Amino acid sequence: MGISGDAYGRYERGEVRPTIEMAIKIAKTMDVSLDYLTRATDLELDNSMLKRIQAVSKLLQKEKESGFLFLRFVY
Incomplete structure (x- = not known):
């Protein structure tokens, strides 16, 4: 995704929020929708x-x- 493990850890812990562009990259890497990634839905749409x-x-x-x-x- 082009980010360090430390940066990703800060996203996971909620210390910082990724930009929309980074959120899109994370969702694509994880093969899920942005709605699922942001918990807007509990449906895992691959x-x-x-x-x-x-x-x-x-x-x-x-x-x-x-x-x-x-x-x-x-x-």
């Missing part, structure tokens, strides 16, 4: 899951509704 969500968001509304209906029956 790159694979994010790609699936992006693919669903590109579907037509009718296709989305069909998929959600299917999921409702499965779960």
Whole structure:
């Protein structure tokens, strides 16, 4: 990530906050979303899951509704 172990330790202990650019690098390195990294959500969204969500968001509304209906029956 281009930072020292000491700097990362200060982030972990909450002594300093990383810049948004550094937070993005940390999230990418850890393969999690920024929301998960910042505890805005407890859902651990890795790159694979994010790609699936992006693919669903590109579907037509009718296709989305069909998929959600299917999921409702499965779960």
